[in-house]
Amino acid sequence: MSDSERSENAQMADASQTRPRWGFTQISFVVFMVGLMGLFIALGTWQVERLAEKEALIAAVETRFDLAPQPFPASEDWDALDPQELDYARFELTGTFDNSYTVLVFTNVPDPAGRYGGVGYWVMAPFFLDDGGIVWINRGFVPQAAAADFADGGAAPQGRVTIEAVTRRPEQANSFTPEPDLAEGREWVRNPERLSAFLDDAAGPIAPVTLDRVAGEPGELPQGGETQITFPNRHLEYAGTWYLFAVITPIMLGFWLWRQRRPRNLAHEEKDN
Known part of the structure; x- marks a missing residue:
């Protein structure tokens, strides 16, 4: 065997020794991180949908609550009533x-x-x-x-x-x-x-x-006028948080993959230093 062949074989052996070995744990971690990113996206999308629902509720309350009172529907029409449309x-x-x-x-x-x-x-x-x-x-x-x-x-x-x-x-x-x-x-x-x-x-x-x-005289019991007409609305903030996590997750995964691809002997050298 020539010297060049011996050198080439030696380089291949060194590469095989330094190449990271992928097993069940590494593959499971990648799958977990990809699934986690999907979960964060789904949660962010759900909060966007909740935002639309909350804004629709607030708009409905503002519209209905300020209208003059109307006669209540007759009992023969109750089967066709939609409680959601009558709310507030x-x-x-x-x-x-x-x-x-x-x-x-x-x-x-x-x-x-x-x-x-x-x-x-x-x-x-x-x-x-x-x-x-x-x-x-x-x-x-x-x-x-x-x-x-x-x-x-x-x-x-x-x-x-x-x-x-x-x-x-x-x-x-x-x-x-x-x-x-x-x-x-x-x-x-x-x-x-x-x-x-x-x-x-x-x-x-x-x-x-x-x-x-509706509210009666001040101090009167039972105390009317306690219908809640203000609602917390932080769904946009929550959606942004989940989407931010969805962006960070693949960055973390990419950094981990980069670390896994580094030759092992280089990692040992850095550790020794």
Whole structure:
């Protein structure tokens, strides 16, 4: 064998010794980083979609909340109503409260518009419309210490009254939501279907929404006017954060790949130095 052949073979042997060996761990890491980048992109896109939804909600609230109250739809039209389209609209209703069916819905009002806030209850009562049908009205908030005074309605309006209220779409229960306490008249969500379990079976048609009464006299309980009409909107910030992570991830992966491609003997030399 000639000297040139020996030299060439020696160089190939050196290259094979210094070439990084790829195994399951290295391949898994690359797959993980690529998957992580995809996850960050998906999360950023989801936040952009949530941004559009939140902006649509804010626009709807600003439009509906400032309109003059309208007569509430007749009960024969309730099956065709879309609670989402009625959300935050103002209505005027005439009828009679039946406060013997009052239900207290547990809540927390951290930033009240009125005097009272914190842990307490929404005072929900069925309102029998003159034109037929029942609407669950949120008469307002009472603090926990005063809840016992309103378990049977408290100082409730008597006889035929006309009220102004703001529509709210039903709150949805989840797997962690307790069942209604029918014996104590306690609930956890403002949902017409669940609230109607407290009524007699033949009570009548139930509106697919609840309504929040507007504010009354200062210091009055239940405290109306607590409909939340301001919403945090940081989805653009969140989307930017996720997309930034999506950009950083391939840069980190590229740097790691570059490190893996460096000859091992060079890495050992740097370590020895």
